[in-house]
Amino acid sequence: MKLAAEGLAKRFAGGVEALADVSIELAAGEFVSIVGPSGCGKSTLLAMLAGLLEPSAGRILLDGVAARDGVAARDGLLGRIGYMPQRDLLMEWRTTLQNATLGLELAGVARAAARERALAEVGRFGLAGFEDRRPSALSGGMRQRAALLRTFLAGRDMMVLDEPFGALDALTREAMREWLLGVWESDRKTILLVTHDVEEAVFLSDRVYVMSGRPGRIRTAVEVSLPRPRTLELTATPAFAELKARLLAPLREEARSALGSA
Ligand SMILES: Nc1ncnc2c1ncn2[C@@H]1O[C@H](COP(=O)(O)OP(=O)(O)OP(=O)(O)O)[C@@H](O)[C@H]1O
Ligand SMILES: [Mg+2]
Numbered sequence: 001m002k003l004a005a006e007g008l009a010k011r012f013a014g015g016v017e018a019l020a021d022v023s024i025e026l027a028a029g030e031f032v033s034i035v036g037p038s039g040c041g042k043s044t045l046l047a048m049l050a051g052l053l054e055p056s057a058g059r060i061l062l063d064g065v066a067a068r069d070g071v072a073a074r075d076g077l078l079g080r081i082g083y084m085p086q087r088d089l090l091m092e093w094r095t096t097l098q099n100a101t102l103g104l105e106l107a108g109v110a111r112a113a114a115r116e117r118a119l120a121e122v123g124r125f126g127l128a129g130f131e132d133r134r135p136s137a138l139s140g141g142m143r144q145r146a147a148l149l150r151t152f153l154a155g156r157d158m159m160v161l162d163e164p165f166g167a168l169d170a171l172t173r174e175a176m177r178e179w180l181l182g183v184w185e186s187d188r189k190t191i192l193l194v195t196h197d198v199e200e201a202v203f204l205s206d207r208v209y210v211m212s213g214r215p216g217r218i219r220t221a222v223e224v225s226l227p228r229p230r231t232l233e234l235t236a237t238p239a240f241a242e243l244k245a246r247l248l249a250p251l252r253e254e255a256r257s258a259l260g261s262a
Contacts, residue, residue, distance in 0.1 A: 001063055001157040001190060002028055003049070003081075008058035009215075010044050018044045020215035022058070026158070026190055033193045033201035035247060036211025037254050042194045043086050045216070046160045049192070050083035079107075082159035086166065086194075088147040090135035096146050097122070097131040103154035118153060124183065125149045141172045152183070158190040165200070177203055178232055185229055198247045202226075203235060210250050213258045219250050 003026040010019040019041035026032050036042055047053040049060060051067070059066045062080060082103075090099045097118050104114035122128050125145045135143055144164055151159055164180075165173045177200055184191060184204075195201050201208045202224055210219045224243055226234060234240055 001080075002026065002061075003158060003190070003192075004061040004064075005045075005049065006059050006061070008045065008048060008060070009056045010041065010048065010053070011056045017215040020217050022211075022216060022218055024192075024209055024218065024221075026192055028157070028190055029188045030206045031184055031191045031193070031204055032207050032209070033195055033205040034209045034211060035195060035198055035201050035251065036216060037213045037251070037258060038196070040211045040214050040254075041216035042211065043162055046083065046162050046192070046194060047085075049160050050081050051079070052083070080156065080158075082151045082154045082156035082189075084147055084151040084159070084161045084164055086162040088135075088143050090143055090146060092135055095132045095134060096127055096138065096142075099135065099146055100127075100149045100153060103150050107154065114153075118149065121149055121153065125152075126179070140168050141176060144168065144176065148180075152187070152189075156189075158192070160192045160194075162194045163196065164193070166196070173197070173200065174232060180204065181230060198244050198251065199235060201247065202240060202243045203230060203232075208247055210247055213254045219254070222246050 005022060005024050008019060008022040011017045022045060024032070034042055034045070044053065048055050091102070094102070097115060100118040101111070101114035104117065105111060119131065122131055125148065127142060127145060127149065130138060130142060135146065138146065148164060151161070165176050168176065181204055193204060205224050208222045208224060210222070211217065212219045222243065226239060226243070
């Protein structure tokens with residue numbers, strides 16, 4: 001599935017202008033990231049793409065077909081794109097496995113069948129042996145993988161992931177990146193990832209969009225044509241460092257001007 005956002009804007013009731021004139025594109029099977037300062041509207045953008053929030057202006061096209069105007073746009077998008085929100089939203093009264101199957105159950109898949117599909121994936125998601133634990137008995141990395149498993153199991157061709165590794169320590173993040181890349185390389189879903197982490201964005205992506213401070217706009221898009229499959233060793237190469245620097249320069253400018261205008 002191909003996704004295009006054209007001129008998306010969002011002004012919330014109460015007047016906060018979160019996003020202004022954002023256009024992005026994802027081709028089928030691409031891994032694309034968005035980086036930008038805190039509060040620039042990244043989560044707002046993903047919620048609009050997932051059909052949970054109505055844009056104030058602009059349009060979203062799936063395979064060239066625009067989600068219709070007004071409330072109907074939500075009907076057109078909702079459920080077509082897998083969505084992992086910024087907080088993992090695991091439910092404490094459900095076990096790891098029951099959390100993973102939630103999306104399937106909501107989609108009408110019988111409980112036993114949903115359980116079977118989740119069980120087939122727990123090994124690959126590093127959750128074997130923890131199927132029947134409650135979320136509070138999982139580590140931070142496991143919680144993230146359980147939430148990712150729920151998103152993956154929902155079976156959409158395209159997924160938007162909002163800072164899936166946000167709350168993890170540096171080494172766990174690094175290991176999770178390599179792991180996510182392995183999953184993506186075998187499944188070839190289309191992924192749009194939001195992250196604060198420039199290194200993460202370069203390592204994972206085919207293209208990285210850099211957003212400005214609020215109201216968020218696309219400042220620049222950087223193509224990452226590093227070879228695949230990628231391993232963590234790539235992060236020590238000059239080509240990698242050069243791409244990182246190209247992303248950091250506009251982000252630093254944004255951070256400085258945010259302080260200057262405060
Ligand atoms: N439901 C809402 N009602 C009003 N304002 C909102 C709402 N959701 C977000 N905002 C505002 O919109 C702006 C963008 O928020 P958003 O969460 O999209 O930023 P973000 O880029 O994801 O930030 P972070 O990197 O900290 O997660 C913020 O100023 C926020 O306060
Ligand atoms: Mg956010």
